[in-house]
Amino acid sequence: xxxxxxxxxxxxxxxxxxxxxxxxxxxxxxxxxxxxxxxxxxxxxxxxxxxxxxxxxxxxxxxxxxxxxxxxxxxxxxxxxxxxxxxxxxxxxxxxxxxxxxxxxxxxxxxxxxxxxxxxxxxxxxxxxxxxxxxxxxxxxxxxxxxxxxxxxxxxxxxxxxxxxxxxxxxxxxxxxxxxxxxxxxxxxxxxxxxxxxxxxxxxxxxxxxxxxxxxxxxxxxxxxxxxxxxxxxxxxxxxxxxxxxxxxxxxxxxxxxxxxxxxxxxxxxxxxxxxxxxxxxxxxxxxxxxxxxxxxxxxxxxxxxxx
Amino acid sequence: xxxxxxxxxxxxxxxxxxxxxxxxxxxxxxxxxxxxxxxxxxxxxxxxxxxxxxxxxxxxxxxxxxxxxxxxxxxxxxxxxxxxxxxxxxxxxxxxxxxxxxxxxxxxxxxxxxxxxxxxxxxxxxxxxxxxxxxxxxxxxxxxxxxxxxxxxxxxxxxxxxxxxxxxxxxxxxxxxxxxxxxxxxxxxxxxxxxxxxxxxxxxxxxxxxxxxxxxxxxxxxxxxxxxxxxxxxxxxxxxxxxxxxxxxxxxxxxxxxxxxxxxxxxxxxxxxxxxxxxxxxxxxxxxxxxxxxxxxxxxx
Numbered sequence: 127x128x129x130x131x132x133x134x135x136x137x138x139x140x141x142x143x144x145x146x147x148x149x150x151x152x153x154x155x156x157x158x159x160x161x162x163x164x165x166x167x168x169x170x171x172x173x174x175x176x177x178x179x180x181x182x183x184x185x186x187x188x189x190x191x192x193x194x195x196x197x198x199x200x201x202x203x204x205x206x207x208x209x210x211x212x213x214x215x216x217x218x219x220x221x222x223x224x225x226x227x228x229x230x231x232x233x234x235x236x237x238x239x240x241x242x243x244x245x246x247x248x249x250x251x252x253x254x255x256x257x258x259x260x261x262x263x264x265x266x267x268x269x270x271x272x273x274x275x276x277x278x279x280x281x282x283x284x285x286x287x288x289x290x291x292x293x294x295x296x297x298x299x300x301x302x303x304x305x306x307x308x309x310x311x312x313x314x315x316x317x318x319x320x321x322x323x324x325x326x327x328x329x330x331x332x333x334x335x336x337x338x339x340x341x342x343x344x345x346x347x348x349x350x351x352x353x354x355x356x357x358x359x360x361x362x363x364x365x366x367x368x369x370x371x372x373x374x375x376x377x378x379x380x381x382x383x384x385x386x387x388x389x390x391x392x393x394x395x396x397x398x399x400x401x402x403x404x405x406x407x408x409x410x411x412x413x414x415x416x417x418x419x420x421x422x423x424x425x426x427x428x429x430x431x432x433x434x
Numbered sequence: 435x436x437x438x439x440x441x442x443x444x445x446x447x448x449x450x451x452x453x454x455x456x457x458x459x460x461x462x463x464x465x466x467x468x469x470x471x472x473x474x475x476x477x478x479x480x481x482x483x484x485x486x487x488x489x490x491x492x493x494x495x496x497x498x499x500x501x502x503x504x505x506x507x508x509x510x511x512x513x514x515x516x517x518x519x520x521x522x523x524x525x526x527x528x529x530x531x532x533x534x535x536x537x538x539x540x541x542x543x544x545x546x547x548x549x550x551x552x553x554x555x556x557x558x559x560x561x562x563x564x565x566x567x568x569x570x571x572x573x574x575x576x577x578x579x580x581x582x583x584x585x586x587x588x589x590x591x592x593x594x595x596x597x598x599x600x601x602x603x604x605x606x607x608x609x610x611x612x613x614x615x616x617x618x619x620x621x622x623x624x625x626x627x628x629x630x631x632x633x634x635x636x637x638x639x640x641x642x643x644x645x646x647x648x649x650x651x652x653x654x655x656x657x658x659x660x661x662x663x664x665x666x667x668x669x670x671x672x673x674x675x676x677x678x679x680x681x682x683x684x685x686x687x688x689x690x691x692x693x694x695x696x697x698x699x700x701x702x703x704x705x706x707x708x709x710x711x712x713x714x715x716x717x718x719x720x721x722x723x724x725x726x727x728x729x730x731x732x733x734x735x
Binding site: 174176224227228230231232234235236238239240242243246247249250251362363366369370373403404405406407409410411412413414417418421 | 471526529533534535536537539540541543544545546547548549550551552554555664668671672675679705706707708709712713715716719720723724
């Protein structure tokens with residue numbers, strides 16, 4: 127209960143900061159989209175699987191938003207988000223069918239390969255996708271209102287915060303549900319899970335769909351705040367950044383993705399402010415240090431303190 | 435594609451496959467022995483390439499010989515491999531023993547990010563190349579088409595030699611046999627007195643040399659830009675996954691498959707060229723979930 131209250135306070139604080147300092151809105155939304163994507167990936171992480179290709183679902187969702195916004199000029203932002211998520215989800219139901227047969231490094235690599243196929247095609251099929259320059263998205267209406275730029279961004283922040291809170295609550299419920307517990311049993315011992323009468327493939331498939339849908343939200347929101355989609359959204363390095371955030375935040379609780387994203391963005395901001403040109407170096411160093419010192423991430427540390 | 439383009443595509447493909455094989459061989463060797471899928475391997479490729487081009491460009495104005503720049507390539511690859519691989523194994527890799535394979539992979543990903551920035555600091559963002567080597571070795575004519583003898587002979591020959599040397603090392607030397615023992619069963623190998631630490635170090639250095647050699651051999655024909663290592667690492671992941679993790683001979687076949695398929699697609703369907711290796715990888719993994727050449731393993735409960 128305390129956590130719910132705390133999250134709500136954080137969200138309201140973010141809105142207040144956004145209304146007083148408008149320049150913070152875009153970075154906040156982008157940070158939140160990273161957090162949402164990491165939240166999606168943390169579902170797979172629970173099963174002990176790391177995907178290096180989940181950015182493809184953000185990418186599919188983002189491009190869906192861009193395509194629909196181009197073909198149907200009056201489409202509302204909320205509808206665009208929904209459409210992006212639905213299309214991404216449908217893709218994941220099919221891709222998931224065979225990806226969930228793989229574990230460990232092969233799971234990661236297969237997702238990576240699929241996302242690289244998408245990435246390569248988006249960059250090359252110029253007449254459809256605008257190539258590496260990507261596609262522009264004209265500012266749509268938001269919930270029926272036509273806003274100017276500042277208002278639009280502010281309300282988009284509101285939408286993003288609402289989506290974040292909803293998804294975090296949903297994922298946390300999923301973790302505590304029967305399927306969610308079965309999913310984490312894939313990490314501990316898959317054979318025993320099967321002996322209990324569960325189909326490991328089905329449990330994993332469910333988890334895969336949940337994680338893809340959550341990542342899809344992040345892609346659609348990112349597309350809307352940037353007003354632009356590029357193939358870079360689906361690059362494997364983007365997926366690796368999501369993995370980085372989970373390692374930093376921890377996958378034991380949905381809050382980990384948000385803490386991790388906050389940490390990730392701060393490291394990125396601080397190092398580009400004080401050591402420009404070295405931010406990757408510092409990110410890499412942080413990653414190694416975190417794995418060695420706190421392999422369960424921020425959330426793991428907090429839970430450990432809470433117990434003792 | 436007309437049929438007379440086929441030999442050209444084949445030669446291109448084989449030269450490309452040779453580079454890919456050199457890099458993947460190092461990657462798969464390290465995985466086989468240490469259980470680490472080393473993302474930083476892409477940086478070894480880039481460092482090898484950049485260092486080779488710097489040294490070749492430094493030496494080229496002082497000599498007329500064609501062999502000297504070529505020898506420089508090899509020497510630089512070995513130096514980079516020993517230095518970079520040695521330091522990284524000593525500082526990082528030996529501390530990851532006992533971690534989950536995924537965490538090991540992420541640790542090397544961290545190292546990869548660090549090396550990317552170091553590479554950018556040292557060599558900047560402008561393209562580097564060592565094309566002097568190719569022009570000095572001249573061209574060869576086969577059936578009315580001119581090929582550079584560098585791509586036709588030197589690169590494939592280097593790859594085959596490296597492969598044979600590695601096989602000789604693993605099968606016929608004492609250290610090599612110990613390495614094979616470790617890949618079969620680490621605990622038993624340690625129990626009978628094999629120094630796993632030493633083997634790990636040697637393997638990692640050899641793997642790094644192979645990665646750097648791939649880069650050094652690529653430097654004369656490609657221009658290196660930041661991100662070259664990133665592209666190479668995902669490609670060699672594809673090769674290694676197609677072959678099955680730890681399969682050296684398999685990697686040779688997989689590299690040829692990808693190299694030739696890719697260069698043919700340059701002529702047939704240029705827009706999907708970049709996606710071809712991954713499409714092959716997905717198809718292979720759908721049919722053979724653990725790669726083409728992996729032997730089945732028993733499930734443990």
